[in-house]
Amino acid sequence: MQDNNLDLPFWEGFSIWNFDRRSDGIWISLVPTVGSIARCSNCARACSQIHGRYWRTVREMTMVGEPVWLQVHLRRVRCPDCGTCAEHIDWLERHARVTRRLAQFVGLWCEKLPVAHVCEMTGLHWETVRRIERAKLATQLAALPIAEPVxxxxxxxxxxxxxxxxxxxxxxxxxxxxxxxxxxxxxxxxxxxxxxxxxxxxxxxxxxxxxxxxxxxxxxxxxxxxxxxxxLFHVIAKYGREVIDRVRVDEANQLKHDKPARQKVKRGRWLLLRNPENVPEDQQPKLEELLAANQALMTTYVMKASLKELWQPRTAWQWRRSWKSWLRMAAQGTLEPLQRFARRLHPYWRGILARLRWPxxxxxxxxxxxxxxxxxxxxxxxxxxxxxxxxxxxxxxxxx
The missing domain is CATH 3.30.420.10 (Ribonuclease H-like superfamily/Ribonuclease H)
Structure with missing residues (x-):
């Protein structure tokens, strides 16, 4: 079908010259509207001299459930300022093989769906969808103000x-x-x-x-x-791995003759790692029983609470006294994992103290x-x- 006068708002500056329905979708041929002036794609200046013409195949949004292919008759212009270059088209990026409308649709859905799903929905190749999304991300990031972090x-x-x-x-x-x-x-x-x-x-x-x-x-x-x-979170997590877990395993190994007590110690890991305020009410008696029955676990549990208090707001001198007290209690104890952790933590004291000035x-x-x-x-x-x-x-x- 041919119609030299059909001008639609979808493709500004172009008219439908041919329409064909094929097995792979709908094919539409577009030619510049009679009397339209070509503009330079670099500076958008109107150019009267045409250097040449060529066809480009472009994908458009799906219509009535079928893929749409556009065959666009483009012009190369001779710009007085930029030289020979392609004409500017509002709905098609320079060198692009998909329309801006389709690119925006792909970019929107890539925020919500995996690329494979967007490919299935649009019929585009994986690399095409990824290239469109990459360009959109680069544009978004370029528009952000220059960061001045403190x-x-x-x-x-x-x-x-x-x-x-x-x-x-x-x-x-x-x-x-x-x-x-x-x-x-x-x-x-x-x-x-x-x-x-x-x-x-x-x-x-x-x-x-x-x-x-x-x-x-x-x-x-x-x-x-x-x-x-x-x-604080990372230090306490490190304390749980290197001290509580190690002491718990050592204590469980010493209770091989008492299997019920050994099972309580082995299964008490998450009770010991939880903060007291986060322990469920039905688990409170089990925690208290576990701590009362094992002095080593009680020591590690109390020392963990004392360690967390070092991150609480206080003066520098109060912090210094608390810090030295914690180190002294760790060193005077008999638990090797706790002593080893204290020795490793000691060189990092400045970063812990800085929490008072920078919460x-x-x-x-x-x-x-x-x-x-x-x-x-x-x-x-x-x-x-x-x-x-x-x-x-x-x-x-x-x-x-």
């Missing part, structure tokens, strides 16, 4: 199985994900400080993190004014890490880490 939060999350991690850096004030990189070593996080630059590094006043020496050393090297703040933690980044895991599960994993990091940064642009 406080940072650093943490890692599992990228793949096999102890492969990625590091996330968050602006603690705006909650914007500033940077994501693979690895958690000094070399892995150094590109972030190089991206931040010398001037912005000097503005950093505090950085919250776990007891990761790589993070600590890089912050000290690049941010001379920054104070490192160690997160920061990595909790907000832990919540973001949980959402990152959901994104990864929805997509059944990402083969391209760089693209995954773009999605993370676009998903957390910060507070308006």
């Amino acid at each position: 406080r940072l939060v650093m943490d890692e999350f599992a990228l793949f199985k096999g102890h492969r991690y990625a590091t996330v850096v968050l602006d603690a004030d705006t909650r914007q994900v500033l940077w994501v990189g693979e690895g958690r070593s000094r070399e892995a996080v150094r590109p972030f400080f190089e991206w931040l630059g010398v001037e912005r590094c000097r503005q950093i006043e505090a950085v919250a993190m776990d007891m990761n020496s790589a993070f600590d050393l890089e912050v000290q090297q690049h941010c001379p004014r920054a104070r490192v703040v160690y997160d 920061m933690h990595t909790g907000q980044l832990e919540g973001i890490n949980n959402r990152i895991k959901v994104m990864k599960r929805m997509a059944y994993g990402y083969r391209d880490s760089e693209f995954f990091f773009l999605k993370i940064k676009a998903a957390f642009p910060g507070n308006p």
Whole structure:
């Protein structure tokens, strides 16, 4: 079917020249509307000289349940300022093989569905959908204002199985994900400080993190004014693994002759790791019975509560007395796991004390890490880490 005068608002500046229904979809041929003036795709200047003409095949939104293919007759213009270049089209990006309308549709659904589902819904190739989404993410990130962080939060999350991690850096004030990189070593996080630059590094006043020496050393090297703040959650989690679990196993091994008592100790792990206020009421008697029957577990449980109090607001001198008291009690005890943990914790005292001046933690980044895991599960994993990091940064642009 041919119609030289059919002009529709879907494709501004073009008229339908031919319409054909084939086995693979609907094919529509478009030609420039009579009298339309071509504009330069670089400067949008109207150009009267035409250098040449060519056809481009483009995918459009699905209509009446069938794929739509556009064969567009395009012009190359001779611009006085830019030279020879393609004409500007409002509904089609330069060199694009899909219309802007379809690209926007793909970008919208990629925020909610895995790429494979979007491919099935639109009939586009996986690489085409991924390229469209990547361009959208790059545009979103480029539109964000330049970050001027003062406080940072650093943490890692599992990228793949096999102890492969990625590091996330968050602006603690705006909650914007500033940077994501693979690895958690000094070399892995150094590109972030190089991206931040010398001037912005000097503005950093505090950085919250776990007891990761790589993070600590890089912050000290690049941010001379920054104070490192160690997160309570990570320290207590480390205490649970290295002290409570080790003492519990040792005590269970000593009760081989008393199987009922041994089972209580072995099964009491989660009761010992929970905070007292989080223990269910029906489990309170079991916890009290367990602590009353085992002096070593009682000691580790009390020492954990005392350790947590070091993060409570107080003066520097009060903290110093509490810190020395905790170290002394740990050293004077008979529990080797507790003594070993205290020796390892001692060099990090400045990062614990900094909590009094900078009440920061990595909790907000832990919540973001949980959402990152959901994104990864929805997509059944990402083969391209760089693209995954773009999605993370676009998903957390910060507070308006």
